[in-house]
Amino acid sequence: MKGIEDYARQLAQLILMCRRPRQLLHRVGVGFVRRWQLLLGYFASFRDExxxxxxxxxxxxxxxxxxxxxxxxxxxxxxxxxxxxxxxxxxxxxxxxQKIVQKIAAPFYPATAQSRIAVVLIDEGALAVRGESWPPRYLYYEEVVRRIAKQRPSAIFLDVLVEDRRSYDTSLPLAQKALEETLKETGVPLYLAVLDGGERNLFAKVPGTHLAMAGWSGHGADYPLLVDGPHRFGAMPSVSDNRCGTDSLPTAAFALYRQLCERGENKSCGEALAKIDIGAFCAPMVVQWGYNVAPQVRARDLLAASQCAPSEVSPGTRLFDSARILWSSLLASFDKESEAQGRQTCPYTLTVREEDLSSARVRGLLKDRVVLVGTSLAGIHDLVASPVHGQLPGVYLHAMALDNLLTWDDHYFARAExxxxxxxxxxxxxxxxxxxxxxxxxxxxxxxxxxxxxxxxxxxxxxxxxxxxxxxxxxxxxxxxxxxxxxxxxxxxxxxxxxx
Structure with missing residues (x-):
């Protein structure tokens, strides 16, 4: 009751003051002067002798x-x-x-290599259009590679483990032969995702294909560029060090980066790689994520396909985005939805759905890009956590790591003692x-x-x-x-x- 009485008394005083505007203005002015003097006194206290x-x-x-x-x-x-x-x-x-810092810095991530990488996503809609279900026919993979290779990309990475022989699918020999012809005709190198030495991959022996590690263990959230035996997927390494063994295999990002350097398509390759000194790349990478959407999304009218709105890249907009992300991080404990509101709703890497590869909007878009093919399927839990986007298909981790390498070469972000x-x-x-x-x-x-x-x-x-x-x-x-x-x-x- 006392609280209600105090509230009623204050409301009555406010009504009375509103009837006397001169008295109200006087009180407001006196209050403002008092608070201004207190503020000046506070700053003056720092001039303490x-x-x-x-x-x-x-x-x-x-x-x-x-x-x-x-x-x-x-x-x-x-x-x-x-x-x-x-x-x-x-x-x-x-x-x-570190997550907070990465989120705040994401709007300022340099777009140096954004125009050189693209992701092609295979989802339920793309499979339905092609009359396929998961897992698709072996010939489906060759068809996807052929449709991409016709646009003359720099390289292709197929982030799908093709390891299981299915007795009901008789298209494997035809798919292997057709894939060999496609790679020979276009000259585009194809990298296949593996978790071991490649013995189980059904396309590993096709001429023109290369192997790249798509999984590992013992490195936490970091992205290794070279994976040795003790750090293979499923292994239990005793310690996680940065030493490269003689049996180290390159991961997808480093294999694609090295391919561009060796073919002279990346002029800023580090001196260490030019001297074949891979020791400079032994330390696992701490992947930095970009925030701003590729400008081709708007130019090619890909908004509906990628389900995102592109961001402006002016300095003022980037600063505003960074401040908004910081504010949402500060309020995360008070408002559970504030952190989600500060996330970017679409990936940094240019994304094309597989079903749109033959459309006019995508024609010529993949030329001279490194194209990474991945999946976004409900039953395939190949997801990674991005501090900027939340959950993303795993192919984006390889794409972002490659973007980091093309941006900073051997000066990429790595941990130190x-x-x-x-x-x-x-x-x-x-x-x-x-x-x-x-x-x-x-x-x-x-x-x-x-x-x-x-x-x-x-x-x-x-x-x-x-x-x-x-x-x-x-x-x-x-x-x-x-x-x-x-x-x-x-x-x-x-x-x-x-x-x-």
Whole structure:
């Protein structure tokens, strides 16, 4: 009842003030002036004279002794979380930190190689038009390859495992012979998806075909460019390292990238590949995803076919998209739908449905492109998680990894050892924090938080933008800093003598 009475009283006052507009304007003006003065006073507090003593405290011996205490409170928890990873919390926070950065940076992903890659999707609609069901006849695969090869692409990758011999399908010999003739006539190299050395692939012995690994194990969410024996699909590697064995086979993205380099169709190939030094490509790739849709989608009127709306690529629009994605990430815990609203609804790579290959809209579109053929079928759970798009057919992971290679060559994004960086970052953070605490200026808490945020986010941005490394676990580091700060503050309060 008291809440209702207070609400009624405030409503009555508002009605009374509305009847006296002059008094209402006066109160509004007084309130505005008071808040403006408070704001000015807040900013003026940062001109505290004690801030000038911080440089002196930085070199004081007492500061270094306090720095040791803060370093222990910061570095030991961070090291334990990285090494022990209790309940998987540290790994989950780190992945989420990197996911947020990838989503925010996606609108600014360079479209250097977007015009050189395309995806052809086989879905239920395409099979129905051709009178096929899954799995289709062997001859169906040859027909798809032939329709693509007629447009003279740079290369074709068939991201379908053709390994099962079906006694009721007698079209295999005819399909193999027709595929050989198609590849010989067009000269287009065809790469076949395999999970082993290719012994089980039914088209592996057809002249003009090559093998590319489409599955692996032991690399988590990263995309390896070379897969050795212990990391083959289904294997149980003891450790996940970056060493390339003598039996390493290229994955789809690296095989296609190397094909373009060897044929001289990619002028920016890295020096390491030109010297046949594949050691520079041993580290698994952390795939970066693009956001903006290919301009050919609108130019070729492919909106209905790809079921998406193209994005504008002006700097203002990209900045707006990035800010919108950041805002949706901030509200993810309050609104479960906000994160979904920040996703891109269509893939970055130009997509053509298989049934549209013979249409006028697609004619000539695949020329000089690398074409990756994949499936989008309800019963085939070949899906990957994109931080920008959510769930996508697995063929898009190969396409995006190839796009990364064509964009950055051997300077693609890869992980680096983070322990030395965390040690240096922790010592620097503890050093400046100790000097600020000893100076004890006004707004100390704000200054500590601001310095920690600027330092951690700045180092993460340097890693991401300059070194092409995944950002630091900035969420976890800021949480650890806040925890250490509160522990030290509570300890200092307990040491203060009580006043009776």
């Amino acid at each position: 004690r801030l000038k003593t911080v440089p002196g405290y930085l070199v004081a011996w007492a500061t270094f002794s306090r720095m040791v205490v803060i370093s222990v409170a910061l570095i030991i928890p961070a090291w334990l979380l990285e090494v022990v990873d209790p309940f998987g919390l540290s790994g989950a926070v780190e992945r989420h930190s 983070g322990t030395p960086t965390l040690l240096v970052l922790g010592l620097l953070l503890a050093w400046v924090s100790a000097a600020l605490i000893r100076a004890n200026p006004a707004r100390l808490d704000f200054l500590l938080h601001a310095f920690a945020a600027v330092l951690v986010l700045g180092v993460s941005a340097f890693f991401y933008l300059v070194l092409h490394r995944p950002p630091l676990d900035w969420l976890g580091l800021l949480l650890i800093f806040e925890l250490a700060r509160r522990i030290l503050e509570a300890s200092a309060n307990r040491r203060q003598p009580s006043v009776n």
